[in-house]
Amino acid sequence: MKVPKKARYDVAVIGGGPAGMMAAGRAAELGASVVLVEKNEGLGKKLLITGGGRCNVTNDKPDPREFLEKLGKKGKFLFSTFAQHSVKDSLDFFNSRGMGTKVENEGRVFPVTDSARTVYDLLVRYMKEGGVEVVTGLAAKGFHARDGVIVGLNTEKDTVVADSYILATGGTSAPETGSTGEAFKWLARIGHNVTEPDAALVPVKIAEKWVRDLSGVSHQHVKLALVINGKRDTSRIGRMVFAHFGLSGPLVLNFSKEIREAMQYAQTGDKIELALDIMPDLDSAALDKRVQEAFATASNKKLKNSLKGVVVPALVATVLSLAKLDGEKEANAVTREERLALVKTLKDMRMTPTGFLGKEKAIVASGGVKLEEVDFRTMASRLFPNLYLIGDVLDVERPSGGYSLQLCWTTGWVAGKSAAKRSKENPSSRQA
Ligand SMILES: Cc1cc2nc3c(=O)[nH]c(=O)nc-3n(C[C@H](O)[C@H](O)[C@H](O)COP(=O)(O)OP(=O)(O)OC[C@H]3O[C@@H](n4cnc5c(N)ncnc54)[C@H](O)[C@@H]3O)c2cc1C
Structure with a gap:
């Protein structure tokens, strides 16, 4: 088991799925010292099986309004987030880093290589370029909260200390990939409301x-x-x-x-x-x-x-x-x-x-942190200003067709940017 090297980081990202990798890469690109803690031995286990291994990276809807309409009533929460990083921004991000994309039926976008591995490799490279310290095989166990801020991340080894914490541990689908939903318990313990997956038990x-x-x-x-x-x-x-x-x-x-x-x-x-x-x-x-x-x-x-x-x-x-x-x-x-x-x-x-029965629609409610408890301009928790919540951790309804991963890119990007900005603006909280 690897352990984090530093006593303190600007940003600690918990979970090495698509949302966590994007957030870590973006925060590091902006100059933050970043550690990413992942409990599996490797990153992106679910990412690698997306789209039957081909990875449907997004849906070709450049107009955020049109994209967010597809997320049902909760889509309106995300306007300010998509104003900062839209579908076009994600495509520019991937294309400019050498990953060609193609649009298939119903606007589904795939890498031209037809391989999720291309997306994975690109994100790993992005993090490496920024100097993100990736610690795999280390499970996080919960947060230390004091006076309305998070002061530490408990792990099965030592406590990880950072100015900001980005939670990207995913939801509860395909638990064999590592998304077992344990972070929902920690969030509930520190006062967040977590919605149970809707229609979990249906005929x-x-x-x-x-x-x-x-x-x-x-x-x-x-x-x-x-x-x-x-x-x-x-x-x-x-x-x-x-x-x-x-x-x-x-x-x-x-x-x-x-x-x-x-x-x-x-x-x-x-x-x-x-x-x-x-x-x-x-x-x-x-x-x-x-x-x-x-x-x-x-x-x-x-x-x-x-x-x-x-x-x-x-x-x-x-x-x-x-x-x-x-x-x-x-x-x-x-x-x-x-x-x-x-x-x-x-x-x-x-x-x-x-x-x-009773769920005719293709849209599936995922369960997760209630959206009212998140500031979507920064992805920060409204309860803890130095905790950011992204990707499948959020209770957003997602139809199939690349919408889930786009949420990871957008919320990850914005959280990475906000967390990096926070540590620049609060240098007093940093130690050498
Ligand atoms: C079979 C399948 C196919 C899919 N295909 C598509 C598709 O083509 N297009 C699309 O848009 N969406 C698709 N999705 C949905 C998409 O995969 C998810 O929305 C996306 O992976 C969520 O990313 P995330 O980073 O939020 O979480 P995850 O990908 O779930 O990653 C969370 C990470 O956190 C780690 N973790 C969890 N708990 C801890 C802990 N305590 N300590 C440390 N690490 C922890 C996990 O091991 C995991 O690596 C698919 C989903 C499935 C199940």
Whole structure:
């Protein structure tokens, strides 16, 4: 684990995602001594997976009014911030540093290299040029606040001391990248109000008619997996209920955040599916054995009456139909291929999520620090003048299409500038 070298900095940035890197680079460019503390061993873990690895850096809306309209009611908070750093300023920033960009459908802007790595490399270089001290593998643990200012950042090692602190620890989406939302607890402890992510637990609408036809049927123990472009992503096990609109029950409610994120950040042409496994405790071979046993004890019965102990009665007709099997056929006449098709269906019933109950819109409320508690001219907290809040830490609604990263560039740039200015104007707070 690395540790910060200096006893005191002008600016300490917490979190090495896109917002933190931009803020650190800008403050350093303006002459501030800057340390950036990141808990992962590397920076920008989420940045590198944005836009399916291609990084949709912004949306081509040079008029801030038009851009901010897309953020819903909360967009109006950000006029003064975008007046200082607009979409055009971000594009100039990237283009002038050698990163060409191109505009695709719906105004989505990508690097010409089609690689998030280009954006990452550029930001790392920007910070290096300014002399930012990057400390990775060090988790911050909270703030020391005294008399209305932040006087220190607790870390798992020593306390980091700076004139200003820029919080860029992200929100709670894709927690495996490091955005686990722990800073929201510290903020609440020092008096900030943090909004819970909206619509975190919601039922899911499904396109397929067979799902809706099963309305009212529940299953105690099934596995649901998210499948993105044919590749299995995360999965969960639990109780699921079929409903007239799609799926509900604890399993689905708890899974809805991941499903929502996958849909929100899907690129045009991406295929998002859910795979239902109604026998999650048996692998395909064990399930095949169970089906053969069921057939053996019901060999003279029709297929539709021979699946006792394998499928709940309410699901039999649907399973047979999805496996393209004739339920009227006798169990002892079922071929091996037909039996394997049945097993495959029991382990993998595909569904297409189309939306969420009561949340028809593509816009997703993210949760985060209440905007009323931030001065958007500087990105400073209204409670602590030397604490700056940026990127996904803020409770701003963001549609997909490059809007989230643009918020990182704009709020990071303005916070970096404001924090650097603050330490120049308050040299008394600095020690040699
Ligand atoms: C799959 C996916 C694809 C996306 N694609 C796009 C896209 O193409 N275009 C777009 O505009 N947006 C996209 N987004 C959204 C975008 O990635 C986020 O808005 C953006 O990463 C937020 O940046 P941030 O710097 O605020 O936070 P993050 O990127 O979340 O970075 C926060 C950093 O802080 C660190 N950290 C957290 N806690 C601590 C701690 N206690 N101590 C030290 N460090 C800490 C984390 O490890 C992390 O590195 C996507 C999101 C996902 C999940």
